[in-house]
Amino acid sequence: MADPRIQKLAELLVRYSTKIKDGDKVIINAPAAALPLTRAIYLEVLKAGGLPFIMQRGDFEDLLYRHGSDEQLQYVHQPQRYVAEEYNARFAILADDNTKKLSTVAPEKMVLFDRARSGLMKTMLKRAAQGEFNWVVAPFPTAAMAQDAEMSLEEYEDFVYGACMPDPSDPIGYWKQQSDRLQKVVDWLKGRKNVHITGRETDLRLSIRGRKFIKCDGENNMPDGEVFTGPVEDSANGHVYFSYPAIESGREVTGVRLWFENGKVIKATAEKNEEFLLKTLDTDEGARRLGEFAIGTNEGITKFTGEILFDEKIGGSFHLALGAGYPETGSVNESAIHWDMVCDLRQGGQITVDGDLLYKDSKFVIDF
Numbered sequence: 001m002a003d004p005r006i007q008k009l010a011e012l013l014v015r016y017s018t019k020i021k022d023g024d025k026v027i028i029n030a031p032a033a034a035l036p037l038t039r040a041i042y043l044e045v046l047k048a049g050g051l052p053f054i055m056q057r058g059d060f061e062d063l064l065y066r067h068g069s070d071e072q073l074q075y076v077h078q079p080q081r082y083v084a085e086e087y088n089a090r091f092a093i094l095a096d097d098n099t100k101k102l103s104t105v106a107p108e109k110m111v112l113f114d115r116a117r118s119g120l121m122k123t124m125l126k127r128a129a130q131g132e133f134n135w136v137v138a139p140f141p142t143a144a145m146a147q148d149a150e151m152s153l154e155e156y157e158d159f160v161y162g163a164c165m166p167d168p169s170d171p172i173g174y175w176k177q178q179s180d181r182l183q184k185v186v187d188w189l190k191g192r193k194n195v196h197i198t199g200r201e202t203d204l205r206l207s208i209r210g211r212k213f214i215k216c217d218g219e220n221n222m223p224d225g226e227v228f229t230g231p232v233e234d235s236a237n238g239h240v241y242f243s244y245p246a247i248e249s250g251r252e253v254t255g256v257r258l259w260f261e262n263g264k265v266i267k268a269t270a271e272k273n274e275e276f277l278l279k280t281l282d283t284d285e286g287a288r289r290l291g292e293f294a295i296g297t298n299e300g301i302t303k304f305t306g307e308i309l310f311d312e313k314i315g316g317s318f319h320l321a322l323g324a325g326y327p328e329t330g331s332v333n334e335s336a337i338h339w340d341m342v343c344d345l346r347q348g349g350q351i352t353v354d355g356d357l358l359y360k361d362s363k364f365v366i367d368f
Contacts, residue, residue, distance in 0.1 A: 002036060005161040008171060009138065009222070010040035012164070013091060014048055016172045017136040017219050022049030024088040031058040034095035034140040041091055055083070058096070065105040065113070073109060074116035084123040088133060094309060095140040099148050102250035107279035110249050111336075114283055118336035121324055128220075129328040138164070138222040139309055149305035163223035163301050163310060178225065179217035182297065185227050188366050189213045192353045195231075195293065197318065199349025200241060204260065206293060207235035208353075211330040216294075216313075225298025225313040230331025231290045234263035240320065244304050244311060246341040251276050252306070256341055264288050265322070281322070286335030291325030294318065295351070295359060296342075308340050316346035316362030 014020050026045050030038040038054065045052040064073065083090070102110075127133035139145070139160055146156030167174035193209040211229045218224040242256040255271025265288040270277045281287050299315035312319045319342040325331025345351075351359040358366060 003157070005157075005165070005168070006036050006140075007040050008168065009161065009164055010037060010044045012171045012175075012218070013041060013136055013138055013222060014044035014050075016175060017138075017222055018089045018091070018134040020045050020048040020050040020089055020134075024048075024050040025086065026050045026052045026089045026091070027083045027087050028052055028054050028091045028093070029057040030054070030091070030093035030140075031056065031095050031097070033097045033142050034093040037093060037095070037138075037140040041093075050089070055079070057092070062101045062105070065102065065109050068109075070112060073112045076116055076120065080117075080120060084120045084127075090124075090133070090135040092135065092137045093140055094137065094145075094307065095142050096144050097142055099144050099306070100250050103252075105249070107251075107276045111279060111283045114336035116336075118284070118324075118334070121336065121338075122334060125324065125327055129326070134219075136220055136222055137309060139307065145305075145307060148307070149303070159303075159305075160223075163298065163313075166300050175218035175224070179215060182215035182217055182225075182227055185295075185297075185364065185366070186213045186215050188358070189227070189229075189353065194354055196352045197240070197349070199343065199345055200243065200347065201257065202238075202240045202343065202349065204236065204238035204240045206237075206290065207232040208293070209235075212328065214326070214329060221309060221313075223298060223301065223310065223313060225301070225315070226294045226296050226319075228292050228294030228326075228329070230325035230329035230333065231293050232263070233289050233325075233331070233333050236260040236263045236290055240343065242341040243344045244317075244342045245272075245306070246270075246277075246339065247306055247308060248276075248280065248337075248339050253277050260290075263290070280337060280339065283323075283337050284335050286333045287323050287337050287339075289322070289333050289335075290320055291323050291331055291333045291335065291338055292319075292321035292329075292340070294321075304342075308342075311342050312340050314342065314344070317342050317344050318351065318359075319343065 165171040259267040298313040323335035323337035325333040346362040
């Protein structure tokens with residue numbers, strides 16, 4: 001018997017996150033391991049009047065990286081371009097059956113692959129900012145993901161569906177309430193200029209002058225729960241230590257420390273996989289600058305799992321993303337990468353904005 005939570009999640013993604021309507025051209029990017037959720041989304045898109053199309057993802061990338069030539073790595077297929085330019089919505093489903101299968105791939109090959117697709121990312125972000133393209137990233141629990149999270153599959157399923165649908169009887173109503181709550185934070189931040197973050201081995205200043213904060217209330221990620229913006233590109237100064245591993249393409253980079261000067265990473269170290277960190281930072285000019293500053297607000301996510309979709313939302317954390325920024329925030333940073341790195345503030349730390357205390361020891365101190 002199918003888990004009824006799969007159908008509830010599909011309804012939430014189609015009706016609330018992407019708001020599929022009659023005639024929408026919809027792409028569903030999903031690996032084979034996510035088949036139950038893929039089928040449920042497909043059916044819900046049909047019910048909404050959309051035009052769904054399946055494009056498999058993730059199951060063959062290891063073959064391309066290991067056996068493909070430079071020309072093959074850089075080739076962007078016309079259907080991928082067409083989706084970015086013409087489709088109305090995209091579902092990207094995360095469901096790894098082996099989360100480490102890319103861990104021995106040469107970083108240079110990943111850089112080559114990402115550079116070739118920077119135009120696709122730019123197009124989708126621009127169309128999303130203009131309201132022409134809706135997208136959502138969502139998980140389907142697998143044994144491999146559960147293992148990374150150090151849980152049994154049953155425990156991990158409860159964790160995933162609990163984070164996405166804290167109120168299983170009315171998940172859409174829950175996220176609408178969260179949207180109202182996060183709007184108050186966004187309103188408080190509007191028009192402010194300077195952010196100062198302090199914590200363990202962290203003292204970082206950045207400008208948000210003229211930038212817009214976005215509330216993350218389940219429309220692009222599920223689960224969700226954060227407020228974010230794109231910092232002014234030449235403004236970051238200071239240093240930051242990321243207490244959680246930074247994971248990219250199956251590589252776990254631990255103990256990341258970054259030093260910024262006038263917006264650019266001038267020094268970077270890591271306790272594990274430092275070479276991968278440094279090579280990724282050299283992907284392009286924008287890879288050494290910040291595309292995002294965000295505060296996690298999902299208090300139902302309390303444990304690091306190794307899946308950034310959850311980890312960046314941990315209540316009591318903040319994260320920074322190196323690389324591409326979101327145009328709707330005012331960011332103009334362009335890059336083939338967008339690498340989120342998370343720092344826990346629950347053991348001490350604070351965020352002030354224009355000298356006013358916003359966040360201390362994992363809690364907002366402003367009046368909601």
